[in-house]
Amino acid sequence: MKLPSSFDVIGSIAILSEKTKQPKKVARTLLKNFKNLETVVVKTGIHYGKYRLQKTKILAGKKSKTTIHKENNCTFKLNIDQTYFSQRLSNERLRISKLVKKGEEILIMFSGIAVYPITVSKLSPAKEIHAIEINPKAHKFAQENLELNKITNVKLFQGDVSKVIPKIKKKFDRIIMPLPRDAASYLDLAIKKLKPSGTIHFYDFQRLEDIPSKSIEKIRLLCKPQILRVVKVGQYSPKKFRVCIDFKVK
Numbered sequence: 001m002k003l004p005s006s007f008d009v010i011g012s013i014a015i016l017s018e019k020t021k022q023p024k025k026v027a028r029t030l031l032k033n034f035k036n037l038e039t040v041v042v043k044t045g046i047h048y049g050k051y052r053l054q055k056t057k058i059l060a061g062k063k064s065k066t067t068i069h070k071e072n073n074c075t076f077k078l079n080i081d082q083t084y085f086s087q088r089l090s091n092e093r094l095r096i097s098k099l100v101k102k103g104e105e106i107l108i109m110f111s112g113i114a115v116y117p118i119t120v121s122k123l124s125p126a127k128e129i130h131a132i133e134i135n136p137k138a139h140k141f142a143q144e145n146l147e148l149n150k151i152t153n154v155k156l157f158q159g160d161v162s163k164v165i166p167k168i169k170k171k172f173d174r175i176i177m178p179l180p181r182d183a184a185s186y187l188d189l190a191i192k193k194l195k196p197s198g199t200i201h202f203y204d205f206q207r208l209e210d211i212p213s214k215s216i217e218k219i220r221l222l223c224k225p226q227i228l229r230v231v232k233v234g235q236y237s238p239k240k241f242r243v244c245i246d247f248k249v250k
């Protein structure tokens with residue numbers, strides 16, 4: 001039988017696309033051939049709702065959707081249905097970490113299970129990182145992940161960024177906004193919390209022909225940006241790409 005040419009692997013779980021033919025047969029074959037795999041699931045829909053979750057169905061193997069994933073020398077515990085996580089963004093997390101300079105104070109909005117906070121903490125000379133996540137289950141995994149990675153310079157907050165941020169009485173050198181579907185609604189909040197020479201990493205979804213004009217338009221509605229770079233981070237759907245606009249405010 002023909003195995004799918006690509007599928008996602010998060011920790012010990014393989015995730016098949018909903019288009020996979022003979023999914024149960026493929027699942028059993030994968031388990032037999034890849035000794036690192038314990039469970040094979042199939043996606044049953046696209047990311048949905050405020051928490052950006054994805055539903056999956058177990059096809060074969062261990063009946064658990066919680067796993068430990070390793071990347072960039074970091075360890076992440078997560079449940080693939082209860083929390084957002086994409087291993088396809090590991091290079092992007094690495095890219096951002098490499099930009100961080102010694103002593104930076106960083107704000108990570110929409111921090112999920114703390115993938116960005118932990119990667120940046122481990123791989124950069126940042127001084128302190130504040131991270132905010134609304135999904136209580138993701139927040140719980142984030143707390144566990146800080147311990148797993150022995151991280152001491154990350155402060156986690158559970159709640160809505162629009163309620164939590166006004167209570168944080170400081171400004172930041174760098175603000176990361178990894179919620180492409182809706183980050184624009186929170187840009188004004190981020191701009192207010194940026195130090196004069198600070199940088200914002202603004203994620204957005206756009207069609208190829210609208211990159212970067214439509215994303216920059218959203219920023220220009222609120223400030224005069226100095227665009228540092230435009231990074232196409234990957235394809236989100238057949239017609240849309242995830243893009244990151246790195247900018248300072250003039």
Ligand SMILES: C[S@@+](CC[C@H](N)C(=O)[O-])C[C@H]1O[C@@H](n2cnc3c(N)ncnc32)[C@H](O)[C@@H]1O
Nearest residue numbers: 051052084085110111112133134135160161178
């Ligand atoms: C696309 S996911 C990214 C998660 C994580 N940064 C990562 O890269 O794996 C966006 C996250 O933002 C959270 N979120 C959505 N709206 C929020 C809000 N208003 N305040 C705080 N977190 C929010 C969701 O629960 C979700 O975990």
